[in-house]
Amino acid sequence: MTRDYSWFNVMKVALCSVVLSLSFAMLSPALCAEPAQALEKLEFCSQTFSRENIMVRLMTIPLLNDEEFKRFKGLYFEKLGEGMDAMEVDAKMAEAFDEYNRLQDRTKLMERLGPITEVLNSYQPPPYSKEQFVYVSMGASLSQGGGASPPSKGWVYIVADRLRSIYPEARVRNLAVGGKTTQHARDVQLPEAIECYPDLITFTAGLNDLQYGVPAETVRENTDVVLRELTEKTDSKVVITLMPDFYSAPAFSLGIPKLEERKADITSERIDAFNAIFKELGAKYNAELADIGEMFDGSMEDDEVDRHFSFDGVHPNNAGHARFADMFWPTIERVLGITPDRSVEGATSRGGSSIRSVWDIDTIKSMPLDVEVVSETRSEGDGKEYLEREVLYTSQVTDGKPVRALAYLTIPLGANKPLPAMVSIRALWGGPSHKNNSLHYAREYGVVSLGVHLPEGQSRAVWPEGFTEITDHEKDYEKSYFYVLANAAMRGVTYLQTLSEVNPNRIGITGASRGGMASIIANGVDERIRMAIPMIAAGFSPEGLQHLKSTLPMPLLVASTLRFNPLDYALTQHGATFLVVGAQDPVFPYAEASGTFQAFPGEKRFEAVFDWGHGSYVPDSAAETELGENAGKKMLRARLNTKAWIDRWLFDKEPLPASPAVEMKAEGGRCLFTARIDPGSTRTLLVFSTDGAKTFKKVLMKGEGGHRSATVRISAEEQRRMTYYVEVEYGDRCFLSSPPVLAERFEERN
Numbered sequence: 001m002t003r004d005y006s007w008f009n010v011m012k013v014a015l016c017s018v019v020l021s022l023s024f025a026m027l028s029p030a031l032c033a034e035p036a037q038a039l040e041k042l043e044f045c046s047q048t049f050s051r052e053n054i055m056v057r058l059m060t061i062p063l064l065n066d067e068e069f070k071r072f073k074g075l076y077f078e079k080l081g082e083g084m085d086a087m088e089v090d091a092k093m094a095e096a097f098d099e100y101n102r103l104q105d106r107t108k109l110m111e112r113l114g115p116i117t118e119v120l121n122s123y124q125p126p127p128y129s130k131e132q133f134v135y136v137s138m139g140a141s142l143s144q145g146g147g148a149s150p151p152s153k154g155w156v157y158i159v160a161d162r163l164r165s166i167y168p169e170a171r172v173r174n175l176a177v178g179g180k181t182t183q184h185a186r187d188v189q190l191p192e193a194i195e196c197y198p199d200l201i202t203f204t205a206g207l208n209d210l211q212y213g214v215p216a217e218t219v220r221e222n223t224d225v226v227l228r229e230l231t232e233k234t235d236s237k238v239v240i241t242l243m244p245d246f247y248s249a250p251a252f253s254l255g256i257p258k259l260e261e262r263k264a265d266i267t268s269e270r271i272d273a274f275n276a277i278f279k280e281l282g283a284k285y286n287a288e289l290a291d292i293g294e295m296f297d298g299s300m301e302d303d304e305v306d307r308h309f310s311f312d313g314v315h316p317n318n319a320g321h322a323r324f325a326d327m328f329w330p331t332i333e334r335v336l337g338i339t340p341d342r343s344v345e346g347a348t349s350r351g352g353s354s355i356r357s358v359w360d361i362d363t364i365k366s367m368p369l370d371v372e373v374v375s376e377t378r379s380e381g382d383g384k385e386y387l388e389r390e391v392l393y394t395s396q397v398t399d400g401k402p403v404r405a406l407a408y409l410t411i412p413l414g415a416n417k418p419l420p421a422m423v424s425i426r427a428l429w430g431g432p433s434h435k436n437n438s439l440h441y442a443r444e445y446g447v448v449s450l451g452v453h454l455p456e457g458q459s460r461a462v463w464p465e466g467f468t469e470i471t472d473h474e475k476d477y478e479k480s481y482f483y484v485l486a487n488a489a490m491r492g493v494t495y496l497q498t499l500s501e502v503n504p505n506r507i508g509i510t511g512a513s514r515g516g517m518a519s520i521i522a523n524g525v526d527e528r529i530r531m532a533i534p535m536i537a538a539g540f541s542p543e544g545l546q547h548l549k550s551t552l553p554m555p556l557l558v559a560s561t562l563r564f565n566p567l568d569y570a571l572t573q574h575g576a577t578f579l580v581v582g583a584q585d586p587v588f589p590y591a592e593a594s595g596t597f598q599a600f601p602g603e604k605r606f607e608a609v610f611d612w613g614h615g616s617y618v619p620d621s622a623a624e625t626e627l628g629e630n631a632g633k634k635m636l637r638a639r640l641n642t643k644a645w646i647d648r649w650l651f652d653k654e655p656l657p658a659s660p661a662v663e664m665k666a667e668g669g670r671c672l673f674t675a676r677i678d679p680g681s682t683r684t685l686l687v688f689s690t691d692g693a694k695t696f697k698k699v700l701m702k703g704e705g706g707h708r709s710a711t712v713r714i715s716a717e718e719q720r721r722m723t724y725y726v727e728v729e730y731g732d733r734c735f736l737s738s739p740p741v742l743a744e745r746f747e748e749r750n
Helices: 008-012 055-058 067-081 087-103 104-124 155-166 182-195 207-212 216-233 257-262 268-283 303-306 318-336 340-344 359-365 430-447 481-497 514-526 542-551 553-562 566-570 590-599 630-647 716-721
Strands: 136-138 172-173 200-203 235-242 288-291 370-380 384-398 403-413 419-425 447-450 502-512 532-535 578-584 602-608 661-667 668-675 683-689 698-701 708-715 723-730 734-737
Touching: 067 104, 067 172, 087 668, 087 708, 136 155, 136 182, 155 172, 155 200, 182 216, 200 318, 207 268, 216 235, 216 268, 235 268, 235 303, 235 318, 268 288, 268 532, 288 318, 359 481, 370 430, 384 430, 384 481, 403 430, 403 481, 419 430, 419 481, 419 514, 430 447, 430 630, 447 481, 481 502, 481 553, 502 514, 502 630, 514 532, 514 566, 532 630, 542 590, 566 590, 578 590, 578 630, 590 602, 602 630, 602 723, 630 734, 661 698, 661 723, 668 683, 668 723, 683 708, 698 708
Parallel strands: 136 172, 136 200, 200 235, 235 288, 419 447, 419 502, 502 532, 532 578, 578 602
Antiparallel strands: 370 384, 384 403, 403 447, 602 734, 661 668, 668 708, 683 698, 683 723, 723 734
């Protein structure tokens, strides 16, 4: 069984009567089809739901009714809900429970939790004010974090992180309490919500009312009071959820008698009645409605649904909470006025022009493609068969003439359809390289793959008259390189959405070098893109452009960034973004890559590959740069990270570990580096440079649980010029880097 925050696996069961709206406290071990038995390890409350699991026997775990431990859990949820940054506390608790798993010693466990309790008790949230952006969550266990491991990975906190990418000082107040109804929301949560001066409120209403048999009229009365008071006494935008088909949750397939009894109250008629109330009151009080029923509406296969639920089959696991955040986010964007169109319209390029005026997303989506199949073959690999198709399609119309993009499509045959899809944009090479790249993505990652040609050296593609490589045309920007390329990629998304083999809501994009720049631009414009993996690419600050001018004879590349600088599109990224770069890249300097990553909103990860310049990540490139000890692992990093990000965002599998963080404390020439990481790592390296990122030194960091540390002697002068980050290896899953830290006098020397 995979270990995932085992400290919370225990916590989740020990207070399940508080956290879970379907409390095991209401169930009896006598309901089990097999004798109850204690489990040896505290890993039983996993992120995995199994339809064969007899979950009621978990009642036999000694910590379930341990009052001291229950008080600790209650304190944790209280402080988390008040807005405490839980990262350090989560890491310390992970260490405590790792030790408990080894020693099975309750006394030592409580000793380890003592200092953590002191940290929790010491947290006092600062007062709220109208000058801050405040997000308040109301509801029950779904919003409290039930099923997440740890609860700080719940959907409310994911949304809060996304809000901070737009409102950096945003605060969250989570008032949700597991097992409670709309009566609690009215009597307890509402007064506190008003006192927070909220700007946004989400209210997951009625799930417990539904299962507890609360009459619909009582729900109407409570909800009416909540929405009326919020409307009259706050200026907040309010989002209230529509009721999903709750009886479709996997737990109800187990045949447990108590849950079977609950089905009498969890009916489609009552769900419809509740939703009619929410729609009526939403219209009355101008509250937005969010539909969170995707995992309950029968559109997903059982095995896909199961992957999104924790062991209890009622509450979402980490992947499920991430999915709920995705379902909420478009509504939140809309009510706050940060919709994709407004975000793009509000931005300006460094040349001063409106980015929105450059792109016509409606035309990109709807203009006829006029697809021509140039050739079609079948191939085999790894015992599977693939359909390969070379196609031409209209990507834009310029000067009254169609621009025709050339692309290679690869479709895995015999797989369950529809499949996710990827658009891949290569750097410099045409012909076989694009075809091989498309085939690689289909074979390696199990997706439908479209390899889009770059606009050069092609006999069949038709590009705009007057088109020049890497040029930004001041007036005819539609003839400029990055417009043509990014537009062709987005039109590739349109083409993929026409194919019956493709899931139109699961399309990602990737590219390397220029292709990586184009993938950032496309992801900043097109809300249909669910995830992006730009590689060896970045945007440019004014300082970065000056560096580029002084180090590389590429004036046309600099000119092209007047309108098509990826940094201008970073803040409007729609899909979750994983940026992979070479730490010694002379084209896209290390500091520029760091700045681009920091600008990305929402879900994102970063990997800076040490001992690598501007070599290609693609599988058949002859242009790889071989540098130092890392030469053999560059492709491994690229492939593992690509697979992990595709699995997470296109196949809805388990979320990746959180981005690591590192800090340094210096005493003279002695520097102590401490890193906070998610559990499950196999190696953590401190990576630092004192010569402007020309070379990097690596030090193995040591520690347990969520903490690693290393001590290095570095002179005071070198400290003022240094840069550093940590790279965490998670076995055969992925490599993650922390955002680089740049000292006050750091100056790139690549």
